[in-house]
Amino acid sequence: MSSGGGDRLGAVTKAQFPLLGRQVHGRPIVYLDSAASSQKPRCVLDAMNSYYETINANVHRGAYEIAAQATEAMEASRAGIARFVNAPSADEIVFTKNVTEAINLVARSWGGANLGPGDAVVITEMEHHANIVPWHIMAAEKGFELRWIGVGADGQLDLANLDQLLDGAKLLGVTAMSNVLGTLNPIRRLADAAHDAGALVLVDAAQYVPHLPTDVQALGADFLGFTGHKMCGPTGIGVLWARAELLEAMPPFLGGGEMILDVRKDGFLPNHIPHKFEAGTPPIAEIVGLGAAVAYLEGLGMDRVREHEVSLTAYALRTLEERYGPDLAVHGPSEPACRGGVLSMSFRDIHPHDLSQVLDDRGVCVRAGHHCAKPLMRHLGVPATARASLYVYNDTSDVDALADALGAAGEFFAR
Amino acid sequence: MAGLEDLYREIILDHYRNPRNRGELEVPPAVQAVGFNPLCGDEVVIYLEVQDGVIVEVSTGGQGCSISQSSASMMSTAVKGRSVAEVRRLVRAFKHMMSIHGTGIGGTGDDLDDDGDSGNGASDVKLGDLEALRGVVKFPVRIKCATLSWNTLVQALDETFA
Incomplete structure (x- = not known):
């Protein structure tokens, strides 16, 4: 499934980031932690x-x-x-x-x-x-x-x-x-x-x-x-x-x-x-x-970067909702146009640290923890979240990989 | 590469889902200690009551991942009813198992015999079910999860004898 114009930017830019060509645990890396630190293009x-x-x-x-x-x-x-x-x-x-x-x-x-x-x-x-x-x-x-x-x-x-x-x-x-x-x-x-x-x-x-x-x-x-x-x-x-x-x-x-x-x-x-x-x-x-x-x-053009991220965030919110419904909560504004591409998730009763461990096993890099925002965590009433964050080099395939890995985590901890 | 099964052993998940000795104790006679993992926000609370050099009651609270919470639960069953001297040896043996190079890292492990069969060190301590946490060493990021409750236990012991 394509998200339109935004997806093309992700596909084009991915090739410009050498690290995104590597594998982890035998799978292509799916880097979804750009809010912590972005990858660097070859030109930098x-x-x-x-x-x-x-x-x-x-x-x-x-x-x-x-x-x-x-x-x-x-x-x-x-x-x-x-x-x-x-x-x-x-x-x-x-x-x-x-x-x-x-x-x-x-x-x-x-x-x-x-x-x-x-x-x-x-x-x-x-x-x-x-x-x-x-x-x-x-x-x-x-x-x-x-x-x-x-x-x-x-x-x-x-x-x-x-x-x-x-x-x-x-x-x-x-x-x-x-x-x-x-x-x-x-x-x-x-x-x-x-x-x-x-x-x-x-x-x-x-x-x-x-x-x-x-x-x-x-x-x-x-x-x-x-x-x-x-x-x-x-x-x-x-x-x-x-x-x-x-x-x-x-x-x-x-x-x-x-x-x-x-x-x-x-x-x-x-x-x-x-x-x-x-x-x-x-x-x-x-x-x-x-x-x-x-x-x-x-x-790239910052207007285009923003457009890409709104489109990909909308795709991610839609995909996660379709796949997991009320089992998965994404904290923050529900409307993609009012937010950035940061998806802090609570998934069933799986602790974010355990969740990110299973995602890592499938090459999916997300951040688990309090994100250096403990007063906000207390307000949300959660000890931590698992956060996936999007950037210029992400595309719908990354979001699909995240959704699949969440399913694997759900199965692993339901055993 | 270490597989997820090395980390999430069945006994660990069992202690996570059904934590033993969960709750609070009255302070005093018990002492309370709180440990934090600043990286992930995990929190462990240990209540400890010592009489005549023996841990007569232990209780745990807090929130965190399966590794930190199951380790706290397993720790509580391992120390209850044992003498403080035995427990300190157990702590050393556990932290020895949790150190990447198989030798003590940091203060509490420095006096450790690390050849594995010495008579008077931590190596003769039976870890029992705690052996299930051995796989955590293959996931270095998670070692702090497993040791959090043990470090907090040491805090509580130090508090008891302060």
């Missing part, structure tokens, strides 16, 4: 190899040819990434290790300078631990209040008392797309409400930027973080985008080389943005790789 691997083979040198230092080329490659990536998310300036793109570090940077630097007793930070019950724990840490240190937007029906945020929660708040931290439910949150509406209340908005876009066309200006965000390895890029590289005036006013995060203009025995002068926040030698090859990943996704 080639770009990183080529960097090491032809222009490897430290950046922003040497006057020799290859050092200049390395610097140029890194800054070209920064510019490409800025264009990819429609940032007004490449100076607003700060390279971090991942989105976790991006949020910690904001919590530590902006939060350290701006939050204190009597203040409040509002986050949601569907946040990843990366957008919870940094605020717990800073709240303990600075004495501000942490408030929570709950999750209501159909995996949507409960915004009934939003104005009340935002009253007196200095920051709203919210995920653009839940890594468990797939829920796409109404970022623009939330940002407008937060700004009306005098609060800034930090968007965890780790699950959003890889899957949908992203325009940081249209979203109305003040800070937005994402991570390279979930969007066809390498591990070890992430991005914090923030409005320039905020970055200018924030104190440095990590201190060291690269982030200074001058150092004396009695102090230092920080560098201009974004370098002020990039202490030490950066992961240059990874930055080059992320630049290649962004170019690859632009080549």
Whole structure:
């Protein structure tokens, strides 16, 4: 059964990802864990190899040819990434290790300078631990209040008392797309409400930027973080985008080389943005790789990527419903157009860890666990889920393999 | 390649479906310890009551996969009525079985005789039904599931004698 236009994209792109050609346990791999980490296309691997083979040198230092080329490659990536998310300036793109570090940077630097007793930070019950724990840490240190937007029906945020929660708040931290439910949150509406209340908005876009066309200006965000390895890029590289005036006013995060203009025995002068926040030698090859990943996704077209995933998610929801009915619950919004391709499943009374073990036996890779979202798990009333997540290289054959493997798991544990 | 049958032995599934010694004990006289597997969210609660150096009551609670919950159930039947000294030897023997290289990994296994037939080490301890969990070693990701309740038991023993 074909899902139309979306299936063709999956079939075409699969061949571009070397890892997807391998087998596990004697079967072709069925990779359904892209929400944890995506696979990498050949062009990204080639770009990183080529960097090491032809222009490897430290950046922003040497006057020799290859050092200049390395610097140029890194800054070209920064510019490409800025264009990819429609940032007004490449100076607003700060390279971090991942989105976790991006949020910690904001919590530590902006939060350290701006939050204190009597203040409040509002986050949601569907946040990843990366957008919870940094605020717990800073709240303990600075004495501000942490408030929570709950999750209501159909995996949507409960915004009934939003104005009340935002009253007196200095920051709203919210995920653009839940890594468990797939829920796409109404970022623009939330940002407008937060700004009306005098609060800034930090968007965890780790699950959003890889899957949908992203325009940081249209979203109305003040800070937005994402991570390279979930969007066809390498591990070890992430991005914090923030409005320039905020970055200018924030104190440095990590201190060291690269982030200074001058150092004396009695102090230092920080560098201009974004370098002020990039202490030490950066992961240059990874930055080059992320630049290649962004170019690859632009080549596919993010509108097409989104269309493919909506179509494949609809096929998956339909297939699982037809095959397993009420025995299988997929948490989160029921309407494919309102969600991403993240399918967190509870199947009969089979524990997700046991379920994923049987799926693995058939080459099907899904994530089992709490997905670093324990407050949300408690809300859902489940200890864990088995999560299948879709990306550009998945097609209906992957969904069919998942459905078959679920059947095998059901039989195995019914014996 | 290890097959699923190596992992999911019938006796394991039986303990998972019909857990023994499930419930709570009054604290005190019992002590309570809680263990977490941060990777998957599994949680094991152990209640332990020791009198005159003997474990007179043990009870388990929590939630998790078949391996973590069956291991907790089998552990509870294995330790009930035994002396604390015997139980500590059993813990060492079990963790020895659960270590990938057949030698103790980490603190509790360091004093272990690992040649398998030494007289005074953990190797003379009879594991009985617990042998069914031996297959877990072939699935390294699941070792933490099997050892969770045993580590929590050690916490409860340490709490008892704190």
